[in-house]
Amino acid sequence: MTEHFAFHLKTTDGLARLGEITTSRGVIRTPAFMPVGTVATVKALYPDQVRDAGADILLGNTYHLMLRPGAERIARLGGLHKFMRWDGPILTDSGGFQVMSLGKIRKITEEGVAFQSHLDGSRHMLSPERSIEIQCLLGADIQMQFDECIELPAERREVERAMELSLRWAERSKRAFEAQRAAGGAHAGQALFGIVQGGTDAELRHRSAAALVDMDFPGYAVGGLAVGEGHEAMIATLGQTLPALPTDKPRYLMGVGTPLDLIESVRLGVDMFDCVMPTRNGRHGYAFTWNGALNMRNAKFAEDMSPLDELSSCPGARDYSKAYVHHLIKSGEFLGAMILSWVNTVFYQDLMAAMRDAIAHGRFAEWADETKARITKRPAAP
């Protein structure tokens, strides 16, 4: 009955790839962008808006959900999908990245990470086994190995240590996931991905990738990028890392990025992305449009009654004027954040759809050049 997890590479255009991931909860068209539903909600959007935007899959955060409302509670309530009214696939991260950026770390050992909650100071432990247990309690269709993600720049010795620890945690994550499957906590429609680490060092990335490929995961993520190294270094690292991964498995670039980041990464062969940028920048007054990113706080929009973005497939982008959204954002009104989060979420999905279409027609490079020229303006950091 349950569909087996599978990846089907439909066609390529240069290094860019068009594919489909099958899960028991539906098909994910790749390249795919996953809106981030941190604490079981894509911020300021109704789930129907996310679905109608064209998103096939959401991301949920293990760290946030384990603290509130709690993984065991979500399991008792029927799982994350039912809890948040999202019946499509969900990918969960392992908690590794966020425990290190948000939690108050008490101790990192071979066993895992002991930390205190940023919410109430309560003490918790995350390990490969506990991370997989949580992801199974949530019912995630795609799960991620537990890893250690360090900030860049860092000394090579430190990057290497974290990469090697992450490989040992990959092994333990895989064993834990297989044990869950054997015990009925996961089924054949769900999958666990490995995460390539190694900073911006090509040799470390290759060793990490090779070791993970030996473990034979059904998908591979590139982690530890977009953590301060800049667009050029990220793209260079990606160009060195992706050839070390098998072509018949999906590749997921974690936590990325700007529209430009996405275009350049798809060009190199990335299949999946997630980022808080569409909603976070929306809350801060930035609109992603087919004429570039707009800072809606700018006074030049105060009497501009033209629609936010006539070219968008988002009704909100066509219905609401720049003047009105400018007013809402300046006034700190919910509706401003709601409209821009919606518009940006649709823009990201429209962008992915356009890339899939360009690959299908064998004109990705041409499309990319045209599109980059149109959307050159990158949003200022909020």
Place this chain on the structure above:
Amino acid sequence: MTEHFAFHLKTTDGLARLGEITTSRGVIRTPAFMPVGTVATVKALYPDQVRDAGADILLGNTYHLMLRPGAERIARLGGLHKFMRWDGPILTDSGGFQVMSLGKIRKITEEGVAFQSHLDGSRHMLSPERSIEIQCLLGADIQMQFDECIELPAERREVERAMELSLRWAERSKRAFEAQRAAGGAHAGQALFGIVQGGTDAELRHRSAAALVDMDFPGYAVGGLAVGEGHEAMIATLGQTLPALPTDKPRYLMGVGTPLDLIESVRLGVDMFDCVMPTRNGRHGYAFTWNGALNMRNAKFAEDMSPLDELSSCPGARDYSKAYVHHLIKSGEFLGAMILSWVNTVFYQDLMAAMRDAIAHGRFAEWADETKARITKRPAAP
């Protein structure tokens, strides 16, 4: 072409009234509840949700809109309806109440009120003439006279002074509105209402009402209630005031109130209401339901997967579980405020529709007793 402003009393049931107000932008079924769109948005709702909730008319706040984005600016942009995408009727208050509760008052004189903005300290003046000018610039279908609204309790002499000043301002508001009509700033489909003042003193209320009726307004508001006098005193004052108003004109009770307040006021013959309670309480985690008001922060909802309100006509009330909304509110997520503001706005419209139906069928008293028993729980103050 433009429909003339008109009120048609269709039937009565005891003192309760079923009617219709005609404006050039459509018909308002009374008794009517007007959602409050303070700064050109009903907080945390898309305009489509407000319309679909069954609201025929919105309220906008002159004080807020004159400060941001400014009345002249809204006029240049085509008026408030176009600006905020609401094509139904809009009622604006005069700014009198809010300038006194929010503005930093510099001086109240016979001429008007000099004040500083709560936003940036900039200096402004509101007078009957300027208030009407602003309401015409906004394009409000129903406008309110400029009045002085004082806090209760207050000494009788002070209540009387403010009431008499408000009568003189009523005269000037009416002349200003007629001048606007003559000059094309308002048309026959728009109307100006007078406001009865006088605190909880029956004699002062009668004098105020009689003087306003002499001026022959197309509608009358009861102002200066729900400012700290309590439900019983408010209902008692209303019972003494309404008989002094003509039966063939709409009566609007300003800034009220709880579901119980609305039921008891309709019973006495009120036709129109406005209040921020549905959205403000929603943002603070309170749900109005047909089983009473619920504080969604309460831990008892943490694992309650039943819908917020099965009896609601709001899709959000039927689709989202109490457990999920509890989680969203506890997490301070936008979606919690969005869902509860929506659910509460629909509840208030459903309540008004039920009252109209009960009056039409001559069973208002029976319906009111049944309904009050069901929704006895009043929301705790947020």
